[in-house]
Amino acid sequence: MKNLKMKAARAVLDYSQEDLAQIVGVTRQTIGMIEAGKYNPTLNLCIAICKALHKTLDELFWEGEA
Amino acid sequence: MKDERMELGFLKIRAELCTIIYLFLALSLCIKVFVFGMSGKECFAETAVLVMTPIYQLVRQRQLDLSGYELLKKQSTAKHLVVCVVVAGVVALAAYWRFQQVGSAAEWKESIVFFVAFAASFVAARLVYLRYEKKRKEELDHRYED
Numbered sequence: 001m002k003n004l005k006m007k008a009a010r011a012v013l014d015y016s017q018e019d020l021a022q023i024v025g026v027t028r029q030t031i032g033m034i035e036a037g038k039y040n041p042t043l044n045l046c047i048a049i050c051k052a053l054h055k056t057l058d059e060l061f062w063e064g065e066a
Numbered sequence: 067m068k069d070e071r072m073e074l075g076f077l078k079i080r081a082e083l084c085t086i087i088y089l090f091l092a093l094s095l096c097i098k099v100f101v102f103g104m105s106g107k108e109c110f111a112e113t114a115v116l117v118m119t120p121i122y123q124l125v126r127q128r129q130l131d132l133s134g135y136e137l138l139k140k141q142s143t144a145k146h147l148v149v150c151v152v153v154a155g156v157v158a159l160a161a162y163w164r165f166q167q168v169g170s171a172a173e174w175k176e177s178i179v180f181f182v183a184f185a186a187s188f189v190a191a192r193l194v195y196l197r198y199e200k201k202r203k204e205e206l207d208h209r210y211e212d
Binding site: 025026027029030033039041042044045 | 068069070071072
C-alpha cells in the first residue's frame with residue numbers, strides 16, 4: 001500500500017526524496033520504495049523519518065485513522 | 067551511507083550464495099566419491115567445509131541468542147522425506163554405476179563406506195542438534211520471560 005501520508009508530509013516541508021534520504025542516511029531509492037509501498041522499513045528508519053518530517057509514527061505509518 | 071534496504075538485500079544475496087555453494091560442495095563430494103572413486107582424504111576440503119559450516123552456525127547462533135528449533139519444527143517432514151528418498155535414490159544409482167565401472171569391489175567399497183559413514187554422522191549430528199536446540203529454546207524462553 002502506498003504511503004501517501006509520508007509523501008504529503010515531505011511535500012509540506014518542501015523536501016525532495018533526495019533531501020529526506022540524506023537526512024535519514026539512506027538512498028533515494030529506499031525513500032521512493034517506502035512511499036510506493038514496496039519496502040517495509042525497520043522501526044529505526046521509521047523513527048528517523050518521523051523525526052525528519054516532524055511527525056509521529058502514528059501519523060505517518062499507522063494505516064487506520066490516526 | 068548505511069542503507070538498511072541495500073544491506074538486507076546484499077545479506078540475502080550472500081546467504082543464498084552460501085547455500086548454493088554449500089549444496090555444490092555436497093554434490094562435489096558425491097561426484098568425487100562415486101564418479102572418480104576418491105577416498106575421504108582426497109575429499110578433505112569438501113568434508114571440512116560440510117562439517118565446519120554447521121559448527122560455525124551453531125557457535126554464532128549461541129553468541130546471538132538464537133535458537134533454530136522453531137524454524138526446524140516448521141520445516142515440512144513430508145518434504146524432507148521426499149528429498150531424502152530422491153537423494154538416496156541418486157546415491158544408490160551412482161553406487162550401482164560405480165560398481166559397473168570399477169568391476170572389482172575393493173576400490174568401490176572404500177567409497178561407499180566413506181559415504182555411508184559421512185551420511186550416518188550427518189544424520190546423527192542433526193538429531194543431536196535438534197535436541198540441543200530444543201533445550202536452548204527452553205533456556206532462552208526462561209531467560210527472557212517476564
